[in-house]
Amino acid sequence: MTPAGATQTRAGTETVILLDEDGTPIGSADKTTVHHAATPLHLGFSCYLFDGDGRVLLTRRALGKRTWPGVWSNSFCGHPAPGERLDDAVRRRARQELGVTIATPECVLPDFRYRAVAADGTVENEICPVFTARCESGIDADPAEVMEWMWVSWEQLRSAVQLPWAISPWAIEQIPLLEAADNRAATPGFRTC
Numbered sequence: 001m002t003p004a005g006a007t008q009t010r011a012g013t014e015t016v017i018l019l020d021e022d023g024t025p026i027g028s029a030d031k032t033t034v035h036h037a038a039t040p041l042h043l044g045f046s047c048y049l050f051d052g053d054g055r056v057l058l059t060r061r062a063l064g065k066r067t068w069p070g071v072w073s074n075s076f077c078g079h080p081a082p083g084e085r086l087d088d089a090v091r092r093r094a095r096q097e098l099g100v101t102i103a104t105p106e107c108v109l110p111d112f113r114y115r116a117v118a119a120d121g122t123v124e125n126e127i128c129p130v131f132t133a134r135c136e137s138g139i140d141a142d143p144a145e146v147m148e149w150m151w152v153s154w155e156q157l158r159s160a161v162q163l164p165w166a167i168s169p170w171a172i173e174q175i176p177l178l179e180a181a182d183n184r185a186a187t188p189g190f191r192t193c
Helices: 086-098 153-162 169-183
Strands: 015-019 025-030 045-049 056-061 077-079 106-109 111-119 124-125 130-134 146-152
Touching: 025 153, 045 086, 056 153, 077 086, 077 106, 086 130, 106 169, 111 169, 124 169, 130 169, 146 153, 153 169
Parallel strands: 045 130
Antiparallel strands: 015 025, 045 056, 045 077, 056 146, 106 130, 111 124
16 A cells, blocks of 8 residues: 555556756656666655654664665655645654654755665655654564664764764765754754755
8 A cells, every 4th residue: 555645657666856966857767777886866864753742753774774784874855746745744754663753843944955875876865855754652663664773862973973884875965964954043044945
């Protein structure tokens, strides 16, 4: 069964939104066909979940993942389906990947974009708005998505950036930007999604 808002092109596959260099949608493609050595620019998102004590959820990607298997990263990532609002996609993916309910996601890095090349030559090439949210339920992670998880302090997460072989390249770029965004949030005119 397809979760609300997700589009499938074949049984079990998702559709991602392809983008031109300016970030304008130009079509869609089966998710299983877009991640390779010449990955086209597409729309994704990242989310960092926090608990009531201010700790952030760090997850280790399952070994069966196409990109960066076995690597520690932010709480979860995903791709909105064509026609799906980003905040709805974040809620959907939280349920799918971690089995959690989250508070209203807040987009804190609306213009984040990155390109990274894995050791096997697979490229990630995304415009990837970054969200934060509070986790409102216990974690029941899908083992096909997450092999391990832990709650860590922000200081521990910041230290993980110093280990580029152990954490995803997008998280390495996002964590310092999130700290800067937190400081800008008190500034009038701070832009969110």
